[in-house]
Amino acid sequence: MAVLTETAAPTTAPADRRTARRRRMLQPRWMLIVALKALVSLAIVALALFPLAWMIISGFKIRTEVVSTPFQFFPEVWRWQNYTAILSDTAFLRTLAITGFGAVIFTAGSIAVNSMAAYAFARLEFAGKRYVWPLVLMTMFIPGMTILLTSFIVVTDLHMLDTLAVLIIPGMATAAHIFFVRQFYLNIPSSLEEAAVMDGCGRWGVYLRIFLPLSKAPFVVVGITSFMAYWNNFVWPVMTITSPELFQVQQYLAAFRGERASELGLLMAGSACAALPIIVLFLVFQRQIIANIKMAGLK
Amino acid sequence: MAISAPAASRRRVHPSRRQDTSMAYIMLAPVLILLSIFVLWPAIQAVYLSFFDWSFYTDSEFVGWKNFHDVLVDDKFWDAVLRGLQFVLMTVPVSMVLSFLVASLATSVSRRVSTVLKVSIYIPSVISGVIASITFVIIYDYSGGLLNALINIVGVPNQAWLGDPRWALAAIAVPAVWLGLGISTLIMIAAMLDIPDSFYEAAQLEGANWWQRTVYITIPQMKNVLLFLLVTGFVGSIQQFELPLVMTGGGPHGATELPNLFIFNHFRGDAYVGYSLAAALLLFVVLGTISSVIFRIVNSEKLVD
Numbered sequence: 283m284a285v286l287t288e289t290a291a292p293t294t295a296p297a298d299r300r301t302a303r304r305r306r307m308l309q310p311r312w313m314l315i316v317a318l319k320a321l322v323s324l325a326i327v328a329l330a331l332f333p334l335a336w337m338i339i340s341g342f343k344i345r346t347e348v349v350s351t352p353f354q355f356f357p358e359v360w361r362w363q364n365y366t367a368i369l370s371d372t373a374f375l376r377t378l379a380i381t382g383f384g385a386v387i388f389t390a391g392s393i394a395v396n397s398m399a400a401y402a403f404a405r406l407e408f409a410g411k412r413y414v415w416p417l418v419l420m421t422m423f424i425p426g427m428t429i430l431l432t433s434f435i436v437v438t439d440l441h442m443l444d445t446l447a448v449l450i451i452p453g454m455a456t457a458a459h460i461f462f463v464r465q466f467y468l469n470i471p472s473s474l475e476e477a478a479v480m481d482g483c484g485r486w487g488v489y490l491r492i493f494l495p496l497s498k499a500p501f502v503v504v505g506i507t508s509f510m511a512y513w514n515n516f517v518w519p520v521m522t523i524t525s526p527e528l529f530q531v532q533q534y535l536a537a538f539r540g541e542r543a544s545e546l547g548l549l550m551a552g553s554a555c556a557a558l559p560i561i562v563l564f565l566v567f568q569r570q571i572i573a574n575i576k577m578a579g580l581k
Numbered sequence: 582m583a584i585s586a587p588a589a590s591r592r593r594v595h596p597s598r599r600q601d602t603s604m605a606y607i608m609l610a611p612v613l614i615l616l617s618i619f620v621l622w623p624a625i626q627a628v629y630l631s632f633f634d635w636s637f638y639t640d641s642e643f644v645g646w647k648n649f650h651d652v653l654v655d656d657k658f659w660d661a662v663l664r665g666l667q668f669v670l671m672t673v674p675v676s677m678v679l680s681f682l683v684a685s686l687a688t689s690v691s692r693r694v695s696t697v698l699k700v701s702i703y704i705p706s707v708i709s710g711v712i713a714s715i716t717f718v719i720i721y722d723y724s725g726g727l728l729n730a731l732i733n734i735v736g737v738p739n740q741a742w743l744g745d746p747r748w749a750l751a752a753i754a755v756p757a758v759w760l761g762l763g764i765s766t767l768i769m770i771a772a773m774l775d776i777p778d779s780f781y782e783a784a785q786l787e788g789a790n791w792w793q794r795t796v797y798i799t800i801p802q803m804k805n806v807l808l809f810l811l812v813t814g815f816v817g818s819i820q821q822f823e824l825p826l827v828m829t830g831g832g833p834h835g836a837t838e839l840p841n842l843f844i845f846n847h848f849r850g851d852a853y854v855g856y857s858l859a860a861a862l863l864l865f866v867v868l869g870t871i872s873s874v875i876f877r878i879v880n881s882e883k884l885v886d
Contacts, residue, residue, distance in 0.1 A: 319690050326683055327701040333759065334704070336727065337716045349725030353733075399612035408605035418612070421620045425820065425868070427841045428861045431848050432623035432630065438637075440618075455615035485604050514709035516823060517845070532711040536827055539715055546719060553712045564707045568700050575767040 334557065341365055341551035348546035364551035373526070374534065374552060380446075381531040382559070385512040388450045392508040393501050395455055400463035401489050405475070422457040434521055448522045449530065453511070459504045462574075466500040467493060503574045506567050513560055531556045631858040638852060648859035658860055660835070661843035662867065664750065665819040668839055671754040672761070672821075673814040677807070680762055684769035685795070699770065703763030710760070710823035717756045718743065718828055743829050746836035753824050753837055761817065765810050772806035773799065808879050812872045819868060840864050 340348045341364050343357040368374050402408070403415055433452060442448040470493065478488050519530040529537070535556055538549055564571065606613075631648050635641040652658050687698045705713070720727045721742035729739040742752040780798050789797070800807070822841035825831055831838035831846055838846065844864065848857040 319686060320694070322686060323690060323694055323698055326686070327697060330701045330705060330759075330762070333713070333716045333720065333756075334708070336720065337712070340719065349719060349722040351725050353725060353727065353730030355727075395611040395615065398608040402605040402608040406601045406605040406608075408602040411605075414609070414613070417621075418616060421616050421624075424620060424624050425861070425865050427820065427822075427844055428627055428858075428865050429620060429623035430845070431854055431857055431861070432626040433619060435626065435630075435854075436618065436623055451615065452619040455612040455619075457616070460612065485601065489608075510707055514707075514711075516709065516711050517826070532709050535715060536711050539718075539827075549715060550719070553715050557708055557712050560707045560709075561704060564704065565700070568703070572699055572703065572767055575764060575771070 334561075337550050337557070338554045341547060341554050343547045343550075345545055345547050348550060364547045365555070368548055368552045368555060373529075374555075376527065377529050377531050377534040378556070380528060381513060384446055384449050384530070385509050388454060388512045389505050389508045391450065391454045392456065392459060393504055396459040396504060397463050397494075397497060397501065398489075399455075399460045400467055401493055403460065404464045404467035405488075405493075406485070418457050418460060420457075422461070430517070430521075437522060443522055444524050444528065446528065449512070449515075449519060449528075453518075456508075459507070463497070463500045463504060466497070470496060499570060502567055502570045506563060506571060509563065510560055627858050627862060631855055631862055634853055634855050636852045636854065644855065648855040649863065651856055652860045652863055657835075658840075658843065658863075661838055661840045662864070664836075664838065665840040668750060668754060668757075668821065669815055669818045671751055672757050672818045673811065675754075676758050676761055676765060676814060677810060679758070680766035680769050680810075683762070683766045684773055685799070687766070687770050688773045695770075699767060702766050705759050706761070706763035708760065711827055713756045713760055714824055714827035717752070721752055744833055746833050749829055749833060749836045753821075753828055756828075757818065757821055757824055761814070765814065768806060768810060769803065772803045776802045808876065811879065812875055815875060816868060816872055 339356065342360045342362070343364075344361065347354060347357050399418070403411070403418075437443060437448050437452065442451070474492055475488050478492055483491065514532060515530065516532040516536065519533045520536070523529060523533065535549070535553055538552060542549070630641070632643060632645060633641040634644050634647075683698065683702055687695045690698070723729065723739055723741050723744065726742075728742060733739070740748060742748045776799065780802070781794060784794050784798055819839070820841050822839050822845060825837040825839055825842050826845065829837045831842050841864075844857050844860050847860065848854060851857065
């Protein structure tokens with residue numbers, strides 16, 4: 283590799299390279315490659331989104347059309363009835379509302395507790411830091427299944443079963459989020475902090491007036507991740523929630539599939555409605571989320 | 582001067598440091614309390630209770646290593662572990678190759694096309710396992726599903742994708758790959774963009790084609806990221822259990838009972854949790870060992886230079 287770079291460095295001047303590229307772009311072979319790439323890109327987009335499109339389209343079908351012989355891709359007539367039916371079903375709406383409500387509290391709590399801890403780990407010197415930080419990090423590597431059963435025992439002992447608290451509180455503190463926000467705080471120049479302290483700002487003042495306003499980017503990432511984790515959670519609600527009034531959306535869908543298996547169009551419409559908030563949320567914040575994943579990949 | 586300076590600075594630091602300690606613990610309190618109650622304590626309990634015949638209904642009895650012994654001699658546990666490895670082989674290589682190809686494409690097209698590619702490949706990752714399961718169950722439907730309609734076109738008769746032990750695990754691997762492709766692709770794109778352009782320009786001057794550039798530049802340069810994705814892919818894939826839980830419940834005849842689902846089903850069906858806990862801990866140890874072995878093997882190979 284080193285040999286290659288050495289030979290490359292002194293040769294082509296930028297101007298030469300640009301004209302060379304322009305000349306190449308006019309060649310038919312080049313245009314063919316561009317067309318091919320566009321076609322393959324289109325195919326990938328179509329394949330990636332196909333199952334979702336399939337789900338949404340199936341929501342417009344009557345029950346016998348969803349799985350039918352002979353097979354039909356599009357419905358004979360596009361009907362909104364499944365979507366209007368599921369969205370006027372009070373049980374489903376209540377499920378969406380209670381899941382959304384829980385997710386918002388969970389998200390806010392997750393941002394609050396994890397960012398405070400991140401600040402302490404990033405910016406404060408305190409007795410025992412050397413022992414507390416590795417302990418917190420360690421919790422990141424404990425597999426979910428290993429503690430699933432004993433977590434269930436713990437929440438049973440705490441009389442949290444079948445309450446909203448059991449869905450919100452146990453997963454709120456997350457080492458990965460603390461780590462992520464801490465990384466961000468470590469990169470904030472300490473001169474900002476020192477200037478504030480000179481002006482008579484206390485530690486809390488520094489946190490509230492300097493760090494919080496600067497934290498929008500990491501908070502968006504932690505917030506979206508938390509919201510999605512809560513919204514998409516299935517196993518934990520199934521284990522801990524038994525009252526239909528507290529059913530979470532994924533749990534509701536799975537139960538629906540079990541109990542009303544024949545109403546496939548309705549099930550597809552319900553699934554589409556349950557997926558939509560998350561997809562919209564992702565699309566709104568996709569830039570930040572994608573940037574965050576890049577950072578995760580580099581480290 | 583030389584002597585008094587550190588003393589002065591120590592005096593200056595000391596009071597604020599003590600103040601920091603109390604403030605730090607106030608800020609850490611919620612996290613420390615929550616992690617202790619809901620992660621550390623359950624982890625300690627898991628280790629502790631795995632030595633007992635514990636259930637919700639009877640007094641616990643210390644049984645020593647019996648639970649671990651029971652797991653280790655249980656063929657069903659080993660079947661589940663082997664099935665998990667089989668599932669890894671079905672998902673991880675496919676996922677790595679696909680995301681590598683998509684990433685290569687995304688880094689060589691215009692920025693706008695690249696964004697569209699990135700966003701659409703990632704969208705499935707935000708969908709829940711339950712919704713993916715429901716959709717794929719309908720795609721796999723025996724008598725009127727999309728997949729059977731497609732294979733009928735080329736003259737192949739209908740298959741019971743989820744009902745046939747030969748197909749069921751592969752049928753679950755497809756949505757697993759679909760759901761997981763986005764993250765690995767984005768990570769690979771980031772890694773590819775980090776490779777200096779000069780490497781490729783030099784190679785192009787030497788007349789290297791796409792394949793040669795990929796083999797001699799891209800892959801060696803991405804070694805660490807590929808290794809990271811291999812290990813996380815392995816760990817994530819072998820722990821998959823939501824898809825089989827919703828799609829098949831582990832059937833037919835246990836063909837899709839992956840290790841975590843095996844443990845979960847055991848927990849639901851068995852009043853004594855000792856066995857399930859021992860199995861979960863053993864799996865944790867087995868997984869840790871296998872990932873560190875993968876890490877060693879791949880790391881020891883001299884891929885660069």
